[in-house]
Amino acid sequence: MDWLASSLFRLFQQAYAASMSNPVPMKIIAIMAQKGGVGKTTLTTNLAIAAAKAGYKSAILDMDDQRSAEYWAALRKRSETAKMPWPNVQGEVPSMLDRAISDIRNRGHDLLFIDTAPNAARAAKAITTAADFILIPTKPGALDIRAIEETMEIADFYGKPAAVVLNDAPTKSSLAEQAAHYIAGSHKYPLAEEILCNRVAFSKAIGSGLGVLELEPSSKAADEVRGLYDWLARKLDLKPIKTSRKAA
Template sequence: MKILAITSQKGGVGKTTLATALAVAAEQDGKSVALFDLDPQASACFWADRRQKELGESGQTPTVRDIQTARLSHYLDRMREAGADLVILDCPPVHRDIAHDAASVADLILIPTKPEVFDIRAMQQTVQAAQQIGKPCAVVMTFCPPSGPEVDQARQIVGKQGAALVPVALHQRKAYGRAQMQGLAPQEYEPGGKAAQEVQEVYIYTRLQLFGEKKHGSKTGQSRKRA
């Protein structure tokens, strides 16, 4: 079982949007997935509630749980016993102790950031925290404008930090927000859209880092166990 933590010390950078979209992408790839909501705001749980209301029985996956950090290791053990392939940790901003505990058990940390000065500053702090505990991390650019120098400037800063950069950026697209309100991921809301393509490319990158898998659907045809 692999553990992916999605964290940033600043809010509003798209952590839950990324977490839910990657959880759905992994499910579509045939993996058994659990999404643990560590944020007191419980945005991922709200998404899951909307999902079940919209989709009924088919909206019960991926599994989403509201988890207290003190019980994190217990629930991770339960997921291993259940045969889960992937657990995604949706971490809160500001709460450094929670983020630290989540990062400590993660196989990979994704750090979403907007290409704006205050967000980049918070990203740098999060990268440093991951590096201090020796965990691999990668920065994901989010809410990127269609043009302008901000994205390239942010990429240069990431490079100077010595952190990996996910090769695809998530842009400002209505599909992200509209999908969230319906308990969907962008690839479900608008399968042929640009947001869906961006999510899929981020998932491919993440899957390669975690599982070493390059081909999509490597588990197709196998029975999928519920996490």
């Protein structure tokens, strides 16, 4: 019996030591676009909230000097609606990217979203190298779509899977459909199945330190975020959000 107890104790010690030296695997999704104001921070914050709702210890690394995601996190700390401890948000300069990622991993996070700056050519190499997947948001206008080419080339150069997400699409026009058709026909990267439309809830949520899933869980904006997250979850073999679509 003593022998059994000491063997079990040794096994437990070995398992504990292994878990300390092998931190949890962490998937990294970078939200990149060379164009400004296309929804990088909106996607980052909402997807990180969606991931937390799916059960992940999510984190956001804010690589943009504007520090919009950090500002969102500061608002979040003051919000009474924000109940979840995730995502943790930290800002970092490009030269410290690798160390910041190690720190976030060692703190037990399992999903990291990197919010990037527009025209982030200097940091793009390091961010793309670190990422498992690149999401490229774009508005559906012709000039916006033209600008995704550069980000796609960066992802392609480093051999990273990537996809385009149509964001801020007008609800009363066929512009998004036309854009989706054009992107599907002329670009080699897939287009996310879910399109995010122009919805006031997105602006309200970001100004309140929340995701639309927290601020207006029954809204169409929330449905779109669930749809986008679940699409991403299928691509990256992540847990889906269990709640079903609510809005008509």
